[in-house]
Amino acid sequence: MEITIRDAGPDDIPAILGMLDSSVEWLVSQGRTGQWGTKPLSESPKTVESVVRYMEEGQVFVAEVDGVPAATLTITGSPGVYLSHLAPPGEPERYIHWLASDRRFKGHGVGSALLVHAAEETRRAGVSLLRVDCYAGGDGKLVAYYEANGFVPTEGYTLGENKWPGQVLARRV
Numbered sequence: 749m750e751i752t753i754r755d756a757g758p759d760d761i762p763a764i765l766g767m768l769d770s771s772v773e774w775l776v777s778q779g780r781t782g783q784w785g786t787k788p789l790s791e792s793p794k795t796v797e798s799v800v801r802y803m804e805e806g807q808v809f810v811a812e813v814d815g816v817p818a819a820t821l822t823i824t825g826s827p828g829v830y831l832s833h834l835a836p837p838g839e840p841e842r843y844i845h846w847l848a849s850d851r852r853f854k855g856h857g858v859g860s861a862l863l864v865h866a867a868e869e870t871r872r873a874g875v876s877l878l879r880v881d882c883y884a885g886g887d888g889k890l891v892a893y894y895e896a897n898g899f900v901p902t903e904g905y906t907l908g909e910n911k912w913p914g915q916v917l918a919r920r921v
Contacts, residue, residue, distance in 0.1 A: 749813055751858055753865045756808040763817045764799055765790035767848045774851040783883040802845050811858040819849035819858035823866050842870040844880035863897045867921040876920055884915035891915050
C-alpha cells in the first residue's frame with residue numbers, strides 16, 4: 749500500500765464530498781450522530797459552499813492509496829467564521845479544515861499522513877503554529893486522535909442552541 753499526497757482542485761470536489769459522506773455514514777453506523785448529524789453532507793448547501801470557499805482560500809490536499817482518493821484536508825490562514833468569537837492567536841497560523849477520509853481506508857494512516865503533510869506545508873510557509881478544531885463530544889475519540897498526532901488542546905467552545913461541543917487544538921511545527 750502506497751500513500752501519495754497531491755494538491756487537489758475543483759475537479760476533486762465530488763470525491764471530497766464523497767469522503768465527507770462516507771465519514772457521516774460511518775459515524776451513524778457507530779451511533780455517533782452528534783458530530784455531523786445523520787444526513788450526507790453533500791446534501792447541505794452550506795457544507796458544499798464551505799468546501800468550495802476553502803479550496804479558493806487555501807490549499808487542499810488529497811491522499812491517495814495506490815492511486816485511489818482516500819482522504820482530504822484543507823489548510824488556510826485562519827479558522828472558520830464560526831470561531832470568530834475566540835481570541836486570535838496573536839501570530840501567523842495555518843488552520844486545518846475538513847479532514848476526512850473514505851472510511852474504506854480507516855486504519856491505513858491516510859489521515860495521519862495528511863496531518864504530517866499539513867505540518868510540513870506550514871513549516872515551509874515559515875509559520876510555526878498549526879491549529880485545528882473538532883467535535884469534542886461523545887466519546888472524545890476525535891480529540892484523542894489529534895492529540896495522538898501531536899496536537900495539544902487549547903480552548904473549548906460550544907456552538908448554537910444545541911451547544912455543539914468543540915475543541916481547538918494546536919501544534920508547533
